[in-house]
Amino acid sequence: MKHGDLRERIQIREFCGTGRDPLNAPVGxxxxxxxxxxxxxxxxxxxxxxxxxxxxxxxxxRFTIRMSSFAxxxxxxxxxxxxxxxxxxTGIMExxxxxxxxxLTCEAGIDEG
Numbered sequence: 001m002k003h004g005d006l007r008e009r010i011q012i013r014e015f016c017g018t019g020r021d022p023l024n025a026p027v028g029x030x031x032x033x034x035x036x037x038x039x040x041x042x043x044x045x046x047x048x049x050x051x052x053x054x055x056x057x058x059x060x061x062r063f064t065i066r067m068s069s070f071a072x073x074x075x076x077x078x079x080x081x082x083x084x085x086x087x088x089x090t091g092i093m094e095x096x097x098x099x100x101x102x103x104l105t106c107e108a109g110i111d112e113g
Contacts, residue, residue, distance in 0.1 A: 001101060003066060006038035010063055011081040012074055030086075033078060034070050039063040041082065044105075059108040061087065064101050067094070071102045080106050 017028040044060040063080055065071055080087040087106035095101040 001040070001064065001095070005040045006064070006066065008039045008041045008063070008082060009036045010039045010065070011036045013079045013081055013086070015077065030079065032081075033073075037065055037070070039065045039082075039104075060090075061106055061108070063087075063104045063106060064095060065104065067100050067102050074102070074104065080104060 012033045013030045014033040015026070015028055016031050017026045019027050021027050040063070042062045042064070044062065063082070074089070074092065076089050076092065078089055080089060085108050087108050089104050090107050091103075091105035093103050093105075095103050
């Protein structure tokens with residue numbers, strides 16, 4: 001993979017808690033974490049999706065981003081905003097060779113909260 005393959009703009013978002021509601025659930029807002037970054041998007045094929053988690057029937061995609069100190073700060077509690085859709089991050093892994101890229105596996109159809 002080359003840096004020129006990163007053609008999509010994504011925004012990483014983080015939850016900022018402001019307290020708890022009467023049922024003790026977290027209350028807060030999602031805000032942008034850093035600035036938008038370049039990524040490569042690859043939707044997961046039906047075969048891959050069925051082997052991973054077929055019963056959930058959610059859209060799954062992978063965003064590959066350049067490794068950086070910001071990329072290392074991304075966690076599974078963050079979300080990806082791309083093309084008007086919010087994606088929950090379900091997996092993070094370094095991509096070979098040279099671990100110059102980070103791959104975020106994401107699901108759409110997440111609950112707002």
